[in-house]
Amino acid sequence: MNKLEQLEQEAFENAVKVHNYYLGEENLKGIYIDGNIAINTSVDNGAEKACVLAEELGHYHTTVGDITDLSDSQNRKQERQARLWGYNKLIGLxxxxxxxxxxxxxxxxxxxxxxxxxxxxxECIDCYTEKYGEYAKIDNYIIFFIPNLAVMEEV
Known part of the structure; x- marks a missing residue:
């Protein structure tokens, strides 16, 4: 099962319906509303669709209320939380x-x-840089985000 199929299965298990739908503009890739995720029909490859679905599932898991007004700092925080959920789901350290x-x-x-x-x-690397700084340590690995993505194993 590839990542897109895994995410679709997770949506199904959480009673979240996923729809392919034209959202009226090319820049809007997906939206989550009340147990429904709409993915723009302009998203036509599996990797991009998985990325969009991961973020929208992030909204299902982390967002409360209508956060469409991104001039509100609380809404921006919730948007970041949903994206972080998606980054961790598809990539992670x-x-x-x-x-x-x-x-x-x-x-x-x-x-x-x-x-x-x-x-x-x-975008994940940028987010991790904001969260962890120049690098993160996990077990016996150091993951550098700046200046370039690199992983080193400590011996």
Whole structure:
């Protein structure tokens, strides 16, 4: 089962319906409303669809109320929380370590290995940089976010 199928299964298990629907503009990729996720029909590849679905499931799990007004700081915080949920679901620190062990040497290879878009991977790295700083330690690994994504194993 690929990541998109896993997310669709999770949505199903949580009674969240996923619809392919034209949302009126190309820039709006997805939206979550009351147990329904609409993914724009302009999203036409599996990796991008998985990224959109992960964020919208993040809204299902973390968002309370209508947060469409992003001039409100509380709404921006909830938007960030939903995105972080999606990043952790599809990538996570352990996913970056797994990509390292798989021999991924570039962002393109890492994104492909993880089944996400390069843009989603970059946004994840940016978010992790805000959260952890220049690097994060997990078990005997150091994951550097700045200046470039890199993983080192401590011996």
């Amino acid at each position: 352990t996913g970056l370590i797994s990509a390292f062990h798989a021999g991924c040497h570039s962002r393109h290879e890492t994104a492909e290995y993880l089944g996400v878009t390069e843009q989603f991977l970059q």
